[in-house]
Amino acid sequence: MGVEVGLLGPVELRVDGRVAGLSGAPQRVLLARLALAGGRVVPVGELIEALWEEAPPGNAVGNLHSYVSRLRRHAGGDAVRREPGGYRLVLPDGAIDVSRVERLVAVAGGQGDEQAAETLAEALGVWRGDPLSGVAERLTFAPEVARLAEWRRHLREEWLARRVAAGRGAEALPEIEACATAEPMRERPHLLWMRALHQTGRTAEALAVAKSFRERIADEHGIDPSPALDELQQRILGEDPALRPSVRAARPARPDRFFGRRDEMAVLRKALQESRVTTLVGPGGVGKTRLMTEALAGDELLVELAERSVPADVAAAVAGALGLRAAPRGAVAAIAERLGGSAALLVLDNCEHLLEAVRDLVGEIVRRCPRVRVLATSRQRLGVAGERVLRLGPLPEQDRVALFCDRAALLRAGFPADARSRELAAEVCRLVDGLPLAVELAARREAVFGLAHLRDRLGEGLQVLDPARGGDRATAVSATVEWSYRLLDPAAQRLLDRLAVCRGGFGLDALPYFADDAEPLLAELVDASLVVCDLEAEPPRYRLLDTVRHVGLAHLRSDDARDAHARWMLDFVTDLVRRQRRRNPHTTPALRRELGNLQEAIAWLGDRDEGARLAAWAAVAGSDAPDPGLTAQLVRCAPSSVMSESDALRAFAAGTGEWLNSNLGEAERLLAAALAVLPPGHPVRGPAILIRISNSMFAGRADDVRADALLLLDEPSATGWVRVTGLCCAALMDAYNGDPAAGMDWLKTYEKELTADKGDGFEPFTRGELLAASDPVAALECYEESLRRTTRAGLNYTANIARIGRAAVLIRLGRHKEAAEACREAIAAVRAAGMTAQLWTLLRLTAELLADRGDHAAAAAIVAAADADPYAPAVMGPDRDRLERLRAAATPPETDAAEFALARLQQAAGKGRTAR
Template identity: 40%
Template sequence: MLIGKVLGSTEIEVDGVVADLGGPLPRRLVTALLAAEGRPVAEPTLAEAIWGDEAPASPTSSLQANVSRLRRTLGRPALARAGEGYRLAVDDTDAARFAADVRRGRELLADERPGEALRLFDSALARWRGDAYADLPHTYARPALEELRAVAEEERLAARLTAGDAPGVTGDLEAAVTAQPYRERRWELLILALYRGGRQADSLAALRRVRKRLADDLGIDPGPALQELEGRLLAQDPGLLLASRPAPAVRPLSHFFGRAAELAALSELLASARLVTLVGPGGAGKTRLAIEYAAARDPWFVRLADVTEPALVPAAVAAAAGVRGATTDAIATALGDRPGLLLLDNCEHVVAAAAELTLGLLARCPRLRVLATSREPLAVDGERLLPVAPLPAADAIALLTDRITAVRPGWRPGPEESATLTRLAAALDGIPLALELAAARARVLGLAELLDMLHDRFPALGPVPRGALAPHETLEAAVAWSVDLLGADDRAMLLRLWPFEGGFPLSAVEDDLDALSSLVARSVVVADTTVTPARYRLLEIVRAYCRQHDPDREDSRERHAAWVRRLVERHAPLLRGDRSAHSVRLLNRELANLRAGIVHDLGVRPAAALRTAGLLEWLWFRGGLVAEGLPLLRAALAAAPDAPATDRARAHLGASMLRYMSGDQGATDDLYEGLDLLGDGPDHDGAILATQAAYYESLYWSFRGDFERAIAPARRSIARSTTLGEEWIRPAAEMSLGAALAGAGELDEGRRVLAAAREQAIARGQGWTAAMCGLLLARALLARPAQPGAALSVVREALDLFDAEDDVGNVLAGLHTGAYAMVLTGRVAEAARLLVAVRRAAGRRGLDPDLADPIRAAALAAAIPQTELEAAEGNDDQDESALLALLGPKSGNT
């Protein structure tokens, strides 16, 4: 992307980097081409611009040489031959952006939005770095730009005056008329500022000064605007003072959606409290909600977004209330004990001044109530807060549909567009401002295109429509307003949080509760205190803004990935202990962050990615996360061939378990690859892993029905756990032995070993191992068809334990076994219904319960008629907790 800069020394930015244009001659060439604004410039004109009267003997050759050098810098398409000359095509120029900002600022000022206008004029004037076309001063374009610059300076002062800053702007206006005494607009503003500041005599004196100056120097009278102002001054026209904004007695023109609960709560709060503040993120609809509530109550509406300085807050309130004195005392005296509602909108940037004024008014006006909107509380005694959250999904979709219909007459979404609308509303977090702007873009873009816009960059959704209540021109401006109000440290923290996916806990910000509380209080971070530990997240529009404005995105990604690595190192070892359920839930909650951290490390530190993905083997397994974990393990193994043997072995063993769960017959490839990597002399961690791998191997062969082959690795695991002194492995090792013995025909011994292993696991707080012992015991009982009722009861108890451990994969495996037990008790139709539901739920996770348990699968296929399965196919899907009920209640002691 090429950006030309001519408001100062000429520059060309190529994809954000200032290009080296060379010496003064090529700079003049570029300047002359930029001055033509994309039109071709003939060679003689260019030669005159570059050399003037000192052209070389062969200007054409010299010109072509300069063009050739510039093409290497800017690209041949940008600097192209055109007829008898050349043209320079750039994507934009600072001059064009300056002119657009000035034009829009004047429109905002005319629309009585001086605060926004002032910000645009500031932005426009900040683009100037010196004289326009400084490298080529003799250009017709320069006077026009300089004139527009003078206009922008004047209109900026007008915006300050309109916003109520008459005392503060007077000095700058005095300097402005001194600098250019013949520009009557400056005198007009100065005279008005003096009058509004209570200096009527000085105002008339200024009028006499300009009249005398024009007569003495130019022999002319003041123009029509000054003459009209003179008449109004002499008549003391009250309209010269700041006009109060009309109260929002009429509702906005667009439909209002949702917020019934908030409106009811607002009515209840203001019936008992005298100050209620609507708090929430930018664009959430606080202003609209306040106006919907206040519209029938004839409030004094104060738009504080237009107030640029805290000292001007009393003046804005006075103007809205029709009070001449711009002090708290004057306003309180005028209001007295009159009942009324004061609506202070957008307090966040002047929160201290708004709080001070509110406190003073409430203390002296006993029948006054104040409704404020802000991104942070006013922190006044007695204040009641009403959070304004983004719209829920149904209301967000309704609003989006209504606004799109407004720009697409006759449009009705079909099934595909309805699905896209749902995703679009979710991507915009239900933020009304974002939904409004997206709908406006739907006039020229398809819904799928709009959705694509939100994936990788901050949504460029355009300006708000005229007459809208939003105090900001664009969605980015709304977010920037919040971010810019933060202190430097808080802002730096916020900009680093964008890599977190799906939220984060307090530990993600190094337990800096004060800083995080500040971000929550200012509504740029959302807190969910209904879960333990509390969880925090950035709205997606805030997250996109932070991603775009983070000064060091790679460092932020690295910080996030380092946090993921620490989290996994701390909690992965707990996945088998007495706190395993807690760790499973905690890591499951961070699943999106785990994925993002591993994916980052795959590109920059693959060995770390391999270790992290491998340490999560039991999370992948217990959560039935085949589709999530297996690709990450595969990618990490491929990316880190030189990683430590123990880490590679662990990853292979994890991949083996997941492949088995998915029904992949090649699961033993990874199993034995892992065992081979551990070899005979691993480190201590490797020895522990080899001991665990031995009972993995035993369970694998038992599940495949090769029970004789399963006995030896189970005994090896038991022996190694004792030798290593890692007795915590023993219950799982003995469990695998019991399953092998029962399947090999030693049913009573197998059941005894399984029962003993279960007792050991319970004593050690190993809930998962106790649950697996129960499931394997049930399968042993099912080997004797005379005991299906007892097996079903054991399955039910095991499932409760698996459910408590958040082990989705084995809940489904247990339900699959339960279906077989139900068949043996004669409940064939119910078993068919359960089996179909289990297959559906497993399929969504990449699991195959039939291939993972071929013994029961074969028996089920023989026992359940196809007609029963087809009838069950018509039932709705159910989640795993609902499926437990199909087994019936536990029968008690087993």
């Protein structure tokens, strides 16, 4: 049980991440007094004084014991311990929020200004309000309340000071001004206010702050300020370069480890040797500045532009870095003269908000200074002639997990290094797109929430990563996106917000649904690193990182974007089904690409008629390439009754899902209800009959299969391949009932109809099943022909059942090594597709293989597991006798049957009898 105590705000006890409902003030007083002792024993008398101050009751000791017992019921008996003379609170290190802040402050003390500012922001974020709220009015806590309140003020000032020292005075300025205004007699906020104003070029205002503060304390207290004010004023007047840390020759190496980016580092270093202008481009938080820093040797001319706000600041910043105090002929000319013909590398960091000014300056420097090279970081390319653009993407999974674990271990000594923790860390990193900034922020939150809770909170949104007080775009994920967002044209902003409803990306075909003439705007979004473009995909694929999607969705104030997205999906899936009538090989890949969007649109449309149509078309399109997530969503579409066309469409969608889940009885009920309402010729009626045929097959109802196959022959909406599949299913029922010759006769009777679709793979699969017992070699050729056709057409469902048939023939031919590999491949394929019934068919075959290789116990256990599962399909014909021979007094395996089978196949490799 994880127990935590909060003192920096309302006094609270958390157990396993949930606030415990302490029954009254006495328990909070008791908890606060024990927690403030820092693990030391608190005497009984001191606890009584805290509870009742100067008027304890006659039975105070007994009441104290009662309060302790109640507290133990929440915190656990081991947390509050009775010691000689008193009580002691025993919690793990860091379980009390005060100690977590102390640890963070200690870490910040050994860090550089930029990282220390981030760490102190994390420390301040632990506060939830005024310290010891709820018990602060008691005199016994007055010293601690005063100490903690002053500590908070001090940490806030130190946080602001570190930001100013890191050259981020412009970002910190509003908070510094608010701090100084709130405490007009406190000197340190005023000193910081002066430094921040001077750092942003507002020197006259900085000196005015000094004058005002001096007059105020003289008038009210009759004293002078400390010498620090005079010293700072003189340094400002003397233009001390140390007061402007945003312009410096080289950045000190950071003490924390740098992960990954080996390939990017090699490309960057090569580009710096070969190109005059190189720009590192990528979204906020992707690590452009850190990669640039790691690549520098230390003798470069580095100019940070993040805090520069007007175009003229660009040349001024570079001139200042060169030590130029005046430039009578203009800053650009002076810079060019100073650089001249010498070799140099000029590094411009964070250029995105001053692109035009940076472009002009860099163009002039490159033209006038032939040996000067320029390296820039930006969320958008500069647009300079000859510019080499290197786009930086998220970290690969191995590197992002290593980064997370490294940073988390810095803040929590007990951070686990086991495989499960790495799995959870990988999930956390995926939720933040693998952006290094977000990964580091998530690692800091791990010390507060733990891995599992952090993953769950991130699944609900990225707010958990934002600092308690926003605005610092260097340390908040959403703020980095907002910074880039504000630089966009309003039309591009609107398109970005609307595209945020897309889940899993989008292609160019989606753009007309969201905006007119959207392609130029999309180009702007890609240039600004807010949309990621995958040109390796065919067709090209675009997507918003989840960090960008969260921000875009927060901007939406109407349903227009989601309605437009749903119209796109309706048109998309309607066209997909139209193309699928001819077994187009591109339909399955197209469906796979848009599965996320399809599920999003189905969920959005809900109970509307459009939602019923979309779900039904998705069921038609998805039955050849089942996806477990879509299947589960289709099942949830089931109507309470089937009266209208929309009800029937929902019943068909849900029935298809239940069939794919092997819930055969419910599938039959829903499909029958749908077909009772849908008239002949309705576009969904043919697919619904075919799904019912497949469902009846697994239930072993041969007469129903044959009746529906004949019904399909007269159904106007049924395409050629649908009729072929229905006829083949009827023939298969003969084979599975032990009469493959009757199945062959059936195929001969309808030979003309079977030639309607030569590209379909179900007909050769059927012939393979009919030949399996009499001519297994010929059957194997049929299965392999079916696999060739279905793979070419992207028909995953038929391909998987052909794999099962092929594995069965290999087993019965005694080709054990090939059979084992075929079983492993087929198990992986049908599990990935969520095809439960087919998986049990395959596992029964695997049991045959294991028995043939001498592992009778494993074979019997797998058969027993199939017998115990109501979702396993019915066994018919010769298969019934084969399985009966495998049964013995065995119980199902305790682990997943498929995992059990795979493990036994692996163990049996090379140990069975040689092939017959």
